[in-house]
């Protein structure tokens with residue numbers, strides 16, 4: 001078995017948000033368990049995208065959260081990065097010289113509805129007409145509109161904890177918020193699961209490509225590092241994420257295009273991939289459900305994309321301003 005040099009400190013580049021730090025700590029613990037005595041150091045960075053409170057599209061759009069950290073890995077400032085695969089753009093290749101050497105077993109992929117602290121409300125149906133529902137994800141907005149057309153969807157950005165502070169009125173907002181949707185796995189990583197009320201089924205709200213998956217990225221040519229990370233890889237999750245991301249790549253969306261994609265491995269070991277592309281308000285959408293062997297997840301993703309495009313996904317994507 002490949003061992004990591006004992007005289008080398010492993011540096012993990014991470015965003016400085018509480019969720020990102022929790023993820024980096026989790027990975028550091030897993031690495032130390034794998035390689036007892038390993039020296040691990042976290043290098044927190046506040047990215048430009050974290051500082052910017054406006055519309056992300058105006059700052060350069062997708063991938064901003066990961067770009068700065070990727071550059072640090074490329075330059076050798078750090079040895080590796082932990083990324084939420086949901087935040088890693090799927091329309092472009094992984095940056096030059098970098099590789100995802102491992103994916104951790106997938107966490108809960110479902111989205112969950114929260115209410116302000118102390119609220120007696122429990123479900124989306126409990127909200128009165130015109131209530132302000134916070135989310136900045138176009139995918140969530142489109143799918144919520146399919147369940148409730150009468151809500152006002154409000155964009156709220158920032159780290160998950162900050163968003164919840166806004167929901168509870170601890171941080172200022174332009175609009176008083178009546179409810180909010182976040183990722184279940186995000187709540188778990190912040191130890192805030194008790195705040196979740198209605199957990200949406202994947203049929204009600206199809207997850208984002210890569211939801212609930214942490215990817216461990218390092219330099220392609222760093223043998224000891226890729227060798228160590230490979231030992232943490234979860235093969236089934238890797239196949240599922242590869243299929244979803246191949247679908248996303250085939251669709252070539254933009255940062256305002258609501259796209260959902262979710263692949264699971266069946267009892268028989270075969271992959272089952274569902275994909276959907278929505279118009280902004282969810283009133284128009286296309287969907288595909290394809291199955292295939294886990295040995296070629298990228299082909300399955302390409303097939304899902306082709307099917308969605310055949311149903312008019314391009315027109316829906318191009319019809320949304322960006």
Ligand SMILES: NCc1[nH]cc(CCC(=O)O)c1CC(=O)O
Nearest residue numbers: 084086182183185186211212213
């Ligand atoms: N866009 C931010 C982001 N990126 C990943 C997660 C949650 C964890 C995950 O799905 O991997 C979140 C928070 C959220 O969407 O509520």
